[in-house]
Amino acid sequence: MASTSVVCGRSLSFAGGWDGLPRRKWRILAGIRASGVAAPPVLADLQAKCATPLPVLRRVADAMVSGMGAGLASDDAGGLPMIPSFVDSLPRGDEKGAFYALDLGGTNFRVLKVELGGRDGRVVSSALQYVQIPQELMFRTTEELFDFIASELARFVASDGGASRQLAQGQKWELGFTFSFPVRQTSIDSGILIKWTKGFAVSGTAGRDVVACLNEAMDRQGLDMRVSALVNDTVATLAGARYWDENVMVAVILGTGTNACYIERANAIPKLQGLNPSSGEMVINTEWGAFSEGLPLTEFDRDMDSASINPGEQIFEKTISGMYLGEIARRILLKMSEDNALFGDSIPEKLTSPFVLSTPSLCAMHQDNTNDLSTVGTILTEAIGAESSVNARKTVVDVCDTIVKRAGRLAGAGIVGILEKMESDSPGLVFGKRTVVAMDGGLYEHYPQYRKYIQDAVSELLGPQISKNIIIDHNKDGSGIGAALLAAANSKYGSQILN
Ligand code: ADP
Ligand code: MG
Numbered sequence: 393m394a395s396t397s398v399v400c401g402r403s404l405s406f407a408g409g410w411d412g413l414p415r416r417k418w419r420i421l422a423g424i425r426a427s428g429v430a431a432p433p434v435l436a437d438l439q440a441k442c443a444t445p446l447p448v449l450r451r452v453a454d455a456m457v458s459g460m461g462a463g464l465a466s467d468d469a470g471g472l473p474m475i476p477s478f479v480d481s482l483p484r485g486d487e488k489g490a491f492y493a494l495d496l497g498g499t500n501f502r503v504l505k506v507e508l509g510g511r512d513g514r515v516v517s518s519a520l521q522y523v524q525i526p527q528e529l530m531f532r533t534t535e536e537l538f539d540f541i542a543s544e545l546a547r548f549v550a551s552d553g554g555a556s557r558q559l560a561q562g563q564k565w566e567l568g569f570t571f572s573f574p575v576r577q578t579s580i581d582s583g584i585l586i587k588w589t590k591g592f593a594v595s596g597t598a599g600r601d602v603v604a605c606l607n608e609a610m611d612r613q614g615l616d617m618r619v620s621a622l623v624n625d626t627v628a629t630l631a632g633a634r635y636w637d638e639n640v641m642v643a644v645i646l647g648t649g650t651n652a653c654y655i656e657r658a659n660a661i662p663k664l665q666g667l668n669p670s671s672g673e674m675v676i677n678t679e680w681g682a683f684s685e686g687l688p689l690t691e692f693d694r695d696m697d698s699a700s701i702n703p704g705e706q707i708f709e710k711t712i713s714g715m716y717l718g719e720i721a722r723r724i725l726l727k728m729s730e731d732n733a734l735f736g737d738s739i740p741e742k743l744t745s746p747f748v749l750s751t752p753s754l755c756a757m758h759q760d761n762t763n764d765l766s767t768v769g770t771i772l773t774e775a776i777g778a779e780s781s782v783n784a785r786k787t788v789v790d791v792c793d794t795i796v797k798r799a800g801r802l803a804g805a806g807i808v809g810i811l812e813k814m815e816s817d818s819p820g821l822v823f824g825k826r827t828v829v830a831m832d833g834g835l836y837e838h839y840p841q842y843r844k845y846i847q848d849a850v851s852e853l854l855g856p857q858i859s860k861n862i863i864i865d866h867n868k869d870g871s872g873i874g875a876a877l878l879a880a881a882n883s884k885y886g887s888q889i890l891n
Contacts, residue, residue, distance in 0.1 A: 456809025480669030497572030568875030632874025647833030681709030800845025
């Protein structure tokens with residue numbers, strides 16, 4: 393009590409004007425006053441601006457529904473991208489035969505072989521190999537990159553005894569190709585690369601069909617293999633999860649980036665313009681990272697966006713995905729250390745470097761339940777070179793929680809938007825019965841509070857009756873097998889390549 397009044401007294405004196413006091417001291421006193429009374433002003437202000445009470449969640453879910461509708465109508469209606477995947481038949485569980493998958497989405501790729509034994513046998517066996525792409529190939533020609541991929545694939549096939557297996561006359565092995573770069577898909581087995589991202593600068597690929605590039609490279613390697621399905625990782629995750637559970641209707645990735653896909657009725661996709669799949673359905677890749685309406689954003693989000701390589705784009709992704717949560721927190725902590733002397737008299741030098749604070753670090757600090765928050769202290773020292781008081785560490789945890797709470801709850805609102813879109817078109821399709829949302833990605837997998845906040849938002853928006861049947865289910869690495877299953881579902885030979 394006494395110390396509070398002293399601090400208040402000082403701040404009152406300050407309000408009266410402390411001319412001549414160095415700006416630095418000024419901030420320290422302001423900080424002491426604030427933390428002695430209630431939450432520091434920057435934190436309280438942040439919490440207010442990031443708040444996601446029910447009306448905000450409702451606004452976001454509704455905006456997601458209308459953004460989806462606009463995107464399905466036309467590419468120019470200002471909605472979400474809503475890209476038709478040309479996946480119109482999902483795995484049923486009775487697929488048979490041996491299929492391959494190749495997953496290219498970053499500096500590693502994965503090759504996978506699965507042998508499917510039909511409804512009773514399911515996945516009889518599978519083999520997986522990770523290959524690192526040599527750095528220099530990211531800057532060479534299309535042929536050099538795809539020849540490398542095809543040669544590693546040939547090596548994998550040979551090492552698995554593939555050469556000794558029998559292919560019927562005229563048949564080739566079939567491959568599902570998961571390619572997580574922006575592609576304008578033209579059919580299930582063709583797609584034009586719009587541009588490379590994630591640090592790739594391979595010449596001559598933009599504007600070309602990446603399936604043809606891979607097929608030609610496999611021919612050059614003498615590999616009896618063809619691409620049967622080109623998909624992105626979200627669609628592959630949906631397929632992988634659906635193989636085991638026919639109630640899976642939506643798949644969401646929450647990793648470095650974020651995306652979602654779901655099963656849509658073909659006649660609800662005006663922009664397909666009469667291209668009607670026989671199943672009457674098609675998986676839509678929403679590219680929901682591009683969503684932006686109604687989000688509670690702060691100056692920290694806006695500054696991060698302005699400094700990014702794609703300002704004004706991928707705002708939902710920048711608010712909820714793993715690449716950005718640590719960076720948002722870093723910007724807030726920098727402001728607090730400038731205005732409230734969070735880490736004492738000087739500002740930790742490292743804290744001024746963009747992306748120095750990672751989302752896994754945020755997560756590790758958030759899990760600390762020691763009395764003096766010693767893990768938080770260690771991470772702050774290691775990551776940003778900051779010495780911290782216990783009070784400062786508490787503030788840091790509050791910042792982590794504020795950012796992750798907003799992210800998880802907004803992701804939950806997005807999921808509800810997708811479910812409500814499906815339900816409003818076809819009452820009874822997803823509500824009132826068991827419906828599964830398949831989730832994958834490192835952020836979802838490793839961040840328990842994030843998972844809880846997603847679930848909270850879904851329950852608040854849908855109410856206990858409906859939400860108890862909505863199962864949000866982690867589907868780790870389902871995308872690999874999902875791509876192989878889509879090769880089976882789209883097999884030229886009736887998914888019956890036998891060993
Ligand atoms: P990608 O999205 O690149 O395909 P992942 O799905 O494995 O890869 O997700 C990786 C991302 O997940 C990282 O960029 C990071 O943001 C997040 N992540 C990884 N580990 C953790 C962790 N321990 N805690 C919180 N987030 C994590
Ligand atoms: Mg991934």
